Amino acid sequence: MRIVTWNVNSVRTRLQRLVNFLDRHQPDICCLQELKCTAEQFPYDVLERAGYHAAVAGQKTYNGVAILSRTFPDDIRRGLGDDTDDPQARLVAAHMDGLRVMSIYVPNGATVGSETFSYKLDWLGRLRAMLDAHHDPGERLVICGDTNVIRDGADAENPAAWAETVLAVPPVREAFDRLLDWGLVDVFRQQHPGGHLYSWWDYRNLGFPRNDGLRLDHVLATQTVAADCSAAFADRDERKGTTDDKPSDHCPVVVDFDM
């Protein structure tokens, strides 16, 4: 069982790259973030020809998440399931292959202290509340996505440069830790405890050539699932190329499970 998470930064612009990637790595499940399109605009047909069903939460211009799967997705749910009126498409969940799978795109937070920073902290708290209310740490659950969190210094090439930003300040790290404390394992970290393997490099300032990277994309699994994890890698080849090659600023994170 191979599970991927990839912030594609527009699924329509990245479509050919995505199809090539799926063909090369053959994941069973591929969680996508930053679709930047509505469900009506989502390229279901091309991805179906590539062999994948899709569970989509779309939105015009911004955000948008999806789960691609070889097998048919059941019980598709969108949003955090609380009573908050939230128009931002940042979570889709579905059941397939004996797993509950979620694709999430955590708010970036803009700047510390801003309104969207509060929204980010609230969103992480609401996700924890959803797990408390509707899920059990004993179930087979995988949460994949762009968390917009640098867990610690091992997840950045230049940790000091990010310490005071929305990706790393204490309240953000604490909110993420509370998520893990519910009963989730960061399986990539489990496979690579030494860290310094990244999934995002800024388009600006030669971020990728200088390897000025961050690990922002995570696969979080309950203990029973994490115990089956056999390998993980960040496919940095997908970040290569010039403007003409249209790489996303994130690369796919690939995780294999014996199941």
Next chain:
DNA sequence: ATGGTCGTAAGACGA
């Protein structure tokens, strides 16, 4: 270096 480069969508805004 309070910059820089993308994507969306048609001028900023978000990241």
